[in-house]
Amino acid sequence: MARVISCDEIEQGMILAQPILNKFGQILLPANVELQKKHSQLLKTWGITSVTIKGEEGDDKEIEISEEMRLLIEENLKNKILWQPINAYEKEVYQLAFLSEAKKILHTSS
Amino acid sequence: MSNYLQKISKNVQEFKTLPTIYTQLMEVMANSRSSINDAATVIASDQVAATKILKVANSPLFGLSARVDSINKAIFLLGFNEVKNIIIATSIMDMFDNKNSSAYFNPVEFWKYSIGVGIASRYFAKETGITNVDSFFLSGIIHAIGKLFLYQNYPQEFLLALEITHENRLNLREAEREIFGTTHTIVGELLAERWKLPTSISNVIRYYPTGLVNQTPDILVSIVHLSSIVAKALNFGNSGESIISKPSNHVWELLSLRPGALQAAFGELTNSYEESVKIFSL
Numbered sequence: 523m524a525r526v527i528s529c530d531e532i533e534q535g536m537i538l539a540q541p542i543l544n545k546f547g548q549i550l551l552p553a554n555v556e557l558q559k560k561h562s563q564l565l566k567t568w569g570i571t572s573v574t575i576k577g578e579e580g581d582d583k584e585i586e587i588s589e590e591m592r593l594l595i596e597e598n599l600k601n602k603i604l605w606q607p608i609n610a611y612e613k614e615v616y617q618l619a620f621l622s623e624a625k626k627i628l629h630t631s632s
Numbered sequence: 633m634s635n636y637l638q639k640i641s642k643n644v645q646e647f648k649t650l651p652t653i654y655t656q657l658m659e660v661m662a663n664s665r666s667s668i669n670d671a672a673t674v675i676a677s678d679q680v681a682a683t684k685i686l687k688v689a690n691s692p693l694f695g696l697s698a699r700v701d702s703i704n705k706a707i708f709l710l711g712f713n714e715v716k717n718i719i720i721a722t723s724i725m726d727m728f729d730n731k732n733s734s735a736y737f738n739p740v741e742f743w744k745y746s747i748g749v750g751i752a753s754r755y756f757a758k759e760t761g762i763t764n765v766d767s768f769f770l771s772g773i774i775h776a777i778g779k780l781f782l783y784q785n786y787p788q789e790f791l792l793a794l795e796i797t798h799e800n801r802l803n804l805r806e807a808e809r810e811i812f813g814t815t816h817t818i819v820g821e822l823l824a825e826r827w828k829l830p831t832s833i834s835n836v837i838r839y840y841p842t843g844l845v846n847q848t849p850d851i852l853v854s855i856v857h858l859s860s861i862v863a864k865a866l867n868f869g870n871s872g873e874s875i876i877s878k879p880s881n882h883v884w885e886l887l888s889l890r891p892g893a894l895q896a897a898f899g900e901l902t903n904s905y906e907e908s909v910k911i912f913s914l
Contacts, residue, residue, distance in 0.1 A: 619865035
């Protein structure tokens with residue numbers, strides 16, 4: 523998932539999700555460029571204050587899961603997890619399996 | 633049925649022991665006058681082992697920020713014990729033939745799962761506030777070694793056991809008892825004896841499905857127990873089992889993890905798993 527950060531938060535290796543444009547709509551930096559620490563200063567001198575970067579891989583907490591997908595995952599997990607989570611910890615274990623299953627489905631379909 | 637255990641015991645007695653570099657290192661460590669250099673010299677004499685140790689020491693499993701480029705440095709940063717554990721883990725991994733895979737069991741996927749359990753065990757040990765996390769990664773990596781031994785020696789029977797678990801959604805040990813009259817945990821314990829591993833580790837191998845040693849909660853065994861479940865939930869490799877069992881009730885009180893700690897582990901565990909699997913070049 524993409525997120526907007528301030529130029530001060532730019533870290534080496536972050537990937538630009540959207541191009542950076544000047545006020546005339548000209549592209550200063552295209553999307554998918556790997557940012558470097560020095561970009562932080564450069565962008566500020568161009569008057570840019572924030573950039574949109576790509577989320578980290580495996581940052582699946584932000585995956586949007588549709589109702590259909592949730593049902594599919596729950597159906598898959600029914601064959602593996604034959605117990606009902608009864609406390610908060612067990613619910614977390616179930617949630618881990620849920621996230622992993624979601625990731626698997628997204629990877630095989632893309 | 634019962635003669636399987638006898639046959640298996642015999643197979644274990646005839647199976648490989650840990651390499652000489654391990655026994656030599658144990659001797660060096662037993663001597664109070666030995667220095668890091670003495671141990672490093674022993675390890676460096678086996679170039680293959682030395683290279684492997686450095687690879688593993690640099691994996692995200694240990695989370696060292698400094699680059700480990702010599703055995704001396706590995707011992708200095710990880711300690712004698714953990715370096716010895718790396719030797720045990722890599723030696724055991726080398727004892728098995730990983731080539732023959734079949735529909736229900738793939739040794740490479742089994743090792744990936746085991747590495748995942750090693751990573752999770754070390755992670756949860758730290759989360760629990762345990763200061764000495766030595767042995768956690770080794771325990772995770774070899775906790776289910778009995779499965780591989782059964783697969784290698786009795787492939788047809790072991791695959792049948794797996795097939796039964798898949799078709800009937802059964803616990804693997806129940807199916808193993810049907811077919812072998814024993815379980816991979818008991819076979820694993822025999823192997824641990826063969827390799828003269830410490831009781832703490834053979835307890836993990838024998839009791840990880842419950843986390844209880846003679847009905848008493850054990851922290852190392854319980855953490856590996858939980859990690860084996862988490863690794864299955866996260867689809868790390870393939871344990872061969874079709875179901876994810878319920879964590880034992882005593883685990884939560886014993887570990888007293890902070891709420892949200894398990895879910896928060898998702899990203900880090902997944903990343904170090906993926907990186908570590910590459911390093912073990914499976």
